[in-house]
Amino acid sequence: MSDIVNVQEDLADTGIKGSTLESYFKTNATKKQKEEANRLAGKDEEIIYHFYWQMPEHFKWIGRQSEWVERLRQINVIGRIHSVNFVAQPELYHLRMLLYHVNDATSFDELLKFNGIRHATFKQACLARGLAYDDQQWIDGLQESAMSKTPRAMRTLFTQILIFGSPENPKRLWEMFKADLAEDFLLEIGHTGGRVEDAINHTYRIIASKLNTEATEGRDFQYWVNTFGMDNIDFVNNHLNVDMLNNDSSILEGERLYGLLKGKQLDIVNTILDAVTSHNSGPRCFFIDGPGGTGKTFVYKTIYHILRGRNFNVKCMAFTGIASILLPNGRTSHKTFGLSVPLTPESVSNIKLGSMKAAQLAEVDVFLMDEAPMLPKYGLSTIDQLLRAIGNAKEPFGGKTIVLGGDFRQCLPIQPRANRSELLDVSLKKSDLWRHFKISRLTRNMRVDEEETDFAEFLLRIGDGEVPLNDMGEIALPQDVISKTNIIDEVYGDCLADKSYENMKDRAILAPLNKDVNLINCELIDRLPGEEKVYFSFDSIKDMSEGTLQFTTEFLNSIDIADLPPHKLKLKKTQLSCYLGTWMFQKDSVMGRGSLSLNCVTT
Numbered sequence: 001m002s003d004i005v006n007v008q009e010d011l012a013d014t015g016i017k018g019s020t021l022e023s024y025f026k027t028n029a030t031k032k033q034k035e036e037a038n039r040l041a042g043k044d045e046e047i048i049y050h051f052y053w054q055m056p057e058h059f060k061w062i063g064r065q066s067e068w069v070e071r072l073r074q075i076n077v078i079g080r081i082h083s084v085n086f087v088a089q090p091e092l093y094h095l096r097m098l099l100y101h102v103n104d105a106t107s108f109d110e111l112l113k114f115n116g117i118r119h120a121t122f123k124q125a126c127l128a129r130g131l132a133y134d135d136q137q138w139i140d141g142l143q144e145s146a147m148s149k150t151p152r153a154m155r156t157l158f159t160q161i162l163i164f165g166s167p168e169n170p171k172r173l174w175e176m177f178k179a180d181l182a183e184d185f186l187l188e189i190g191h192t193g194g195r196v197e198d199a200i201n202h203t204y205r206i207i208a209s210k211l212n213t214e215a216t217e218g219r220d221f222q223y224w225v226n227t228f229g230m231d232n233i234d235f236v237n238n239h240l241n242v243d244m245l246n247n248d249s250s251i252l253e254g255e256r257l258y259g260l261l262k263g264k265q266l267d268i269v270n271t272i273l274d275a276v277t278s279h280n281s282g283p284r285c286f287f288i289d290g291p292g293g294t295g296k297t298f299v300y301k302t303i304y305h306i307l308r309g310r311n312f313n314v315k316c317m318a319f320t321g322i323a324s325i326l327l328p329n330g331r332t333s334h335k336t337f338g339l340s341v342p343l344t345p346e347s348v349s350n351i352k353l354g355s356m357k358a359a360q361l362a363e364v365d366v367f368l369m370d371e372a373p374m375l376p377k378y379g380l381s382t383i384d385q386l387l388r389a390i391g392n393a394k395e396p397f398g399g400k401t402i403v404l405g406g407d408f409r410q411c412l413p414i415q416p417r418a419n420r421s422e423l424l425d426v427s428l429k430k431s432d433l434w435r436h437f438k439i440s441r442l443t444r445n446m447r448v449d450e451e452e453t454d455f456a457e458f459l460l461r462i463g464d465g466e467v468p469l470n471d472m473g474e475i476a477l478p479q480d481v482i483s484k485t486n487i488i489d490e491v492y493g494d495c496l497a498d499k500s501y502e503n504m505k506d507r508a509i510l511a512p513l514n515k516d517v518n519l520i521n522c523e524l525i526d527r528l529p530g531e532e533k534v535y536f537s538f539d540s541i542k543d544m545s546e547g548t549l550q551f552t553t554e555f556l557n558s559i560d561i562a563d564l565p566p567h568k569l570k571l572k573k574t575q576l577s578c579y580l581g582t583w584m585f586q587k588d589s590v591m592g593r594g595s596l597s598l599n600c601v602t603t
């Protein structure tokens with residue numbers, strides 16, 4: 001009941017007395033009076049009731065009078081009720097749903113009534129009318145997000161549903177969606193050989209942790225523990241920092257990687273392992289400086305697995321999300337240290353002393369951060385202050401071992417409208433903390449073959465600013481790297497001629513613009529043998545009756561964005577396709593994400 005009062009009070013607060021909705025109720029009341037009068041007079045006149053969203057088609061809204069006035073002529077206009085976030089405002093969401101299905105209500109109160117029973121909430125009224133089923137809207141929402149959102153975003157949505165959505169049966173939702181919620185961790189154990197239950201437990205702990213941090217107002221975490229059927233809070237808290245890779249897999253992986261280390265890589269790993277395990281008073285801050293491809297990520301992974309295998313608590317991170325996924329259990333540095341976005345010299349970490357996140361950081365022995373040159377010097381200071389405060393220690397970074405790495409030739413801190421010297425000024429190298437770092441350099445490019453070393457060196461000289469520029473600020477590329485005929489023939493010609501299509505997966509053509517990629521793709525697909533299968537995207541909107549915006553077919557077909565397959569997707573059996581996410585095929589249409597098994601070669 002209180003929720004309803006709130007909805008009505010909200011409407012009143014926003015000056016909605018005499019609003020379009022209240023006037024709609026009045027219009028219906030007038031129609032009902034007329035219907036009753038007709039009945040008493042024995043008059044056989046049909047009174048037509050309209051849904052709220054149909055009102056603009058048949059009535060004109062006169063704002064001054066706060067009144068719907070019947071149109072003399074019906075016109076083609078589209079009425080819609082603005083959308084409501086079903087997690088944040090569940091009662092408004094159900095009110096909206098009722099308005100889509102009840103066309104003769106004369107008040108909020110009447111919307112609550114069904115079959116002679118007045119229900120306490122709009123949600124219950126929807127349930128009674130069969131418009132919502134036990135948690136059906138949460139199931140729909142989660143199913144949709146399983147197809148379109150990352151597992152991390154889905155875990156956030158799931159937590160919000162638990163906190164704000166009052167689902168009837170949270171445990172059932174968890175059982176239904178736990179595999180989707182754990183999708184990234186399941187993928188990871190697929191590579192590292194961990195156990196499925198560890199991935200699921202890890203997801204469970206993350207959700208427990210989110211609930212613990214976010215379920216502050218009104219509901220205490222224990223409420224969710226009981227409702228959700230989770231293990232008790234102590235169990236959850238005690239295990240929050242244990243990542244899901246079991247130590248055995250880390251020991252094996254650590255040994256494997258260590259055996260492959262070459263030259264300088266081995267020295268760096270040994271130095272860092274020694275600093276962590278021997279508790280000596282030597283340096284605890286390291287910077288691994290190396291151009292792209294010199295094996296920095298390889299080194300982080302080796303250190304991570306060896307230390308995890310020895311029960312050390314190691315956190316991997318990178319400045320950008322895309323680089324963080326290359327690291328075991330990688331997060332962004334912003335997430336790990338609660339840095340604000342955007343990061344400014346005034347920013348402080350949003351991790352509060354005494355909070356659970358602070359306690360988790362206190363337990364970490366080693367922080368590994370890739371792409372560190374993107375972190376501005378004041379970001380490094382914020383991390384230093386946070387770790388000193390958490391550890392109540394005077395040493396840099398609270399005495400934790402911190403391993404930064406990256407390449408100063410690559411992206412530097414992003415500073416809007418900064419000139420060169422301003423950019424350099426915010427670089428890590430200008431930080432007072434820089435002097436504490438022991439710098440090691442990797443130089444051998446592990447990606448190139450012997451015959452490509454000249455080109456690798458050329459790239460390094462570009463990065464170091466040693467290649468001369470012409471008047472236009474351009475550099476001259478070596479003749480042997482410039483395409484002279486057709487780039488498809490040059491890269492894939494022999495595979496096409498020999499029909500060795502499998503070998504095509506070892507080569508790639510990169511282009512700066514998607515339109516060039518599409519052109520090259522189309523030409524290449526045309527040159528592949530076999531029957532072409534064409535899939536079209538959906539060109540109509542599901543559940544139009546729910547008041548979805550109306551779009552023309554032409555518009556829907558023209559949507560061409562990076563996250564979605566193109567409207568016309570051509571596939572051939574011999575084609576190599578890289579799927580970012582998974583798609584759902586229905587008959588001959590393709591949409592969003594889901595599961596896919598196609599009779600074509602995939603990489």
Ligand SMILES: Nc1ncnc2c1ncn2[C@@H]1O[C@H](COP(=O)(O)OP(=O)(O)OP(=O)(O)O)[C@@H](O)[C@H]1O
Pocket residue numbers: 260261262265290291292293294295296297298299407446447
């Ligand atoms: N010792 C090694 N043995 C075998 N392969 C290695 C070794 N070191 C690096 N590699 C391989 O070389 C490639 C480049 O290494 P890595 O990705 O670690 O470089 P990076 O310095 O992190 O590059 P970038 O800066 O571009 O991210 C990877 O495929 C990696 O697996």
